[in-house]
Amino acid sequence: xxxxVPVREGFIPFHGYRTWFRVVGxxxxxxxxxxxxxxGGPGATWHHMEPxxxxxxxxxxxFYDQLGxxxxxxxxxxxxxxxxxxxxxxxxxxxxxxxxLD
Numbered sequence: 001x002x003x004x005v006p007v008r009e010g011f012i013p014f015h016g017y018r019t020w021f022r023v024v025g026x027x028x029x030x031x032x033x034x035x036x037x038x039x040g041g042p043g044a045t046w047h048h049m050e051p052x053x054x055x056x057x058x059x060x061x062x063f064y065d066q067l068g069x070x071x072x073x074x075x076x077x078x079x080x081x082x083x084x085x086x087x088x089x090x091x092x093x094x095x096x097x098x099x100x101l102d
Contacts, residue, residue, distance in 0.1 A: 005024055008023045020072045021062060028058065036096070039066065066088060
């Protein structure tokens with residue numbers, strides 16, 4: 001009998017835009033921690049890490065598309081100067097806060 005792992009997708013507000021996320025699994029079993037997968041952009045999406053969904057046994061595995069990529073695309077007018085490494089560091093903090101990750 002196959003077990004179905006719950007999947008939840010959504011958006012977290014970030015710098016006036018939205019960062020898309022995907023959470024596979026519901027909670028952590030004792031001794032396990034969630035895995036937040038960083039896709040290594042800029043320009044990439046989460047898709048190449050999809051095989052990591054298999055790690056969701058007894059833990060959550062979280063994926064996201066960086067701002068400006070994939071489901072987190074930016075089409076609105078914006079300042080080109082915003083694309084700095086600190087933006088992506090801040091985005092990880094926003095994802096962790098938005099999803100309640102320690």
